[in-house]
């Protein structure tokens with residue numbers, strides 16, 4: 001495990017303090033603290049339904065808080081507008097991308113840089129090209145997104161997040177459903193990004209090939225942090241910390257950033 005100690009005066013890239021979140025009348029997070037410092041790679045771990053996705057969405061302003069404070073790059077969420085500094089890779093399957101090509105999906109990541117209805121500028125095209133090359137998808141630019149393999153889709157979503165040229169990358173279960181070879185190649189991409197200084201917050205069920213990238217883990221159990229520190233064997237891995245609240249009957253309303261919908265899940 002690498003330990004990348006940020007200077008003590010550094011401002012967190014993203015931070016939540018005492019976050020309390022209730023969805024459809026059920027309290028899901030019960031006073032959670034979480035932060036990512038510059039250059040850190042943080043694994044957000046915990047069993048099914050422990051609140052990982054809810055925490056990530058809350059930190060990004062995609063879910064409302066009952067109480068608590070959220071800051072991005074030191075600015076309270078309410079006053080934060082520099083969304084290009086954040087790249088978000090939601091769970092695969094949570095985006096409505098029916099007819100889009102890979103190039104179109106990746107290009108949506110650049111929307112935060114553009115004024116509405118203004119065509120792509122050279123800088124936009126270059127950023128999109130670079131992001132596609134980065135994840136080795138250039139050849140597949142014109143392919144329909146939904147025809148790609150799971151690993152290629154995941155790469156496209158990472159490229160989409162990268163073309164905003166972020167300082168913080170937030171990924172929700174990027175390894176889910178991928179075979180070990182594909183997981184390893186994604187971990188290599190993330191390692192390169194880490195080495196370039198990007199802060200990374202990644203929701204994981206199993207560490208897999210990500211393990212030696214992780215500087216610190218935050219482990220949730222039924223909406224509470226039970227560990228925040230170096231990885232500890234067995235803590236937070238795919239285990240049996242089960243759900244306390246019932247599943248939603250309806251999906252969340254569309255968030256303000258992108259047309260994202262919650263995947264349909266079975267009752268637990």
Ligand SMILES: Nc1ncnc2c1ncn2[C@@H]1O[C@H](COP(=O)(O)OP(=O)(O)OP(=O)(O)O)[C@@H](O)[C@H]1O
Nearest residue numbers: 023024028048049050051052053054245246247248
């Ligand atoms: N929109 C919603 N309305 C009501 N409850 C919700 C909603 N979204 C999630 N929940 C509930 O919040 C709890 C935490 O869900 P969340 O998806 O954040 O957990 P998770 O740790 O990411 O789980 P998984 O590992 O299965 O993806 C679960 O009990 C879930 O049923």
